[in-house]
Amino acid sequence: MIEFDHVSLRYADGTQALHDVALRVPRGQFCVLLGPSGAGKSTLLRTVNGLAKPTQGSVRIDGIVMSPATAAKLRRRVATVHQHFNLSPRMSVAGNVLSGLLPAVSTTRALLGWFEPRHRAKACALLERVGLEPVHLRRRAGELSGGQQQRVGIARAFMLDPEVVLADEPVASLDPRIAHDILSLIRDAARERGATVICSLHQLELARHFADRIVGMRAGKVVFDGAPDALDNAHVQALYEAAPASGHDGSPQLGAVPALAA
């Protein structure tokens, strides 16, 4: 269970990315975050793995508060699937997947790249699970197509048997059919392990299809929270309609997320 306990986050430049977000995501739920760019979805996800620190409130994972002291331990239980895959493009697919369990291996093994047989076997099993072929193992990650790279990213995310999977617009740069496959993969792999998924999306259709629950965000606030069926057109319009507060004239806005080093 992930609990956002009245989380607010204000960046150093004064922009308020999150505003009093209170949510409870129970174990095993597939929770989709919807909302326009700059609504705070990415920031909310980053508070869960500790890459962003709330200025007020706290995030708890299974009752443990995310803090610098607990980050190292908690991060192992939280996997992240990134919008831009964030693989090392020149490293082999196998190396990228194995890097997913770096926190769990000894320094010597990590530096030599000499992983235990059971870890290598696990990497192979996961790569097969996400639909890649044995020939891909030695290929450089950067040589694969976008969809295949995201499959590698998912395999890497599941290397440490996570309890929470964060997916930050995992299909934003993929075509609709592949996007569907990738989301199925994340959902099914998470379900097999009983892992919780929090996934930000821009595609309404996909959100309705995959979500157990949809959280709509706007300007750092939760403005909708409910089952996919409950999200009607009025809600969608309210979520995305252009408002003076989030115009595109380049002036600093309430809730605008500054360009994160992505």
Added chain:
Amino acid sequence: MASQAAPAKPIPTPPAGSRLAWQLDPPFGTRHLLVVLAALAVLLWTGHRVEMDRMVVLSAQAIAKWIGLADESQVAHGIERVAKSMWPPAIEEKVEVARLPELDRNNLPWDARLETQQRIEKRMNLQTLQLEETVERTEYLVRPWGYVFTVALKMLETLEIALWGTLLSVLLSAPLAYLAARNYTPHRAAYLLSRGVISLLRSAPELIVALFFVLAYGFGPIAGVLALGLHAAGFLGKFYAEDIENADTKPQEALEAIGAGKLRTLWYGVMPQVMPQYIAYTLYILDRNVRMATVVGLVGAGGIGQELKGRFDMFQYDHVATILAAIFVVVFLLDQFSARLRARLL
């Protein structure tokens, strides 16, 4: 032909001289002209100080001499004299047997033979007080390709100095780069200190550093290896560190998000990205070290340069010619080799 299209309506332009909110200035102005003039004046002044005018005159005289327009040219004379004394390059090595007390006549080196030369000398016979011709026989140990072998051995030493200098610089610069990369340094003091060390190493030219190491370690390759290694460590440290700083942060963020720790993130998120550049820098340093290793030999730091300096000081320009040919061949081969290696690794 299709029907005549109506003429396109011209985009309205404001009348000349009108002041607009949008303004695009011409790329050059009076300021640029002044800067160019000032630069020219400085060049003229300093050019005279470094005798560029004299160089032009002397060169013109030399060219005139060679195409037959002038009788005298100091430069042409000098070049011709050096060229004459350099040709033919020294190939064989010839030593008087009298100077080799250890020589075993029944067991000569495989490539050597004994040669006897006769010389007729006129000497005063003290009994008859007459000038007499006597035949002087001198025996030499001749190795027909001896000097080529000597140069090859010295060249090998130079290559070894370059190799070890490069190895030393990589070993020194790797930890320096880690400390001097702003995003990975463990402490700000370590960052400033390592940046300082890198600047210091880079600012000291190899030749001068070698001079001091020759004083400390004596003549020989140690001074060469240390001088090349330390200077290149400064160069590599700076470039390694900057590559770490500029590496794409996306893979690093992915590893940070699962709590991999700094060292592992560096190893898996940064190293695969920067490796091609690292190899390129290191090959460049190897290439440069081979050339510099010949030069630091001039101050006594071992290798072919030391040989060159010795022969040059003894006015044995035929030997110098052999050495220069060897250096040229090696640098040429190295160029080919490193270009090929680079193409394969990157």
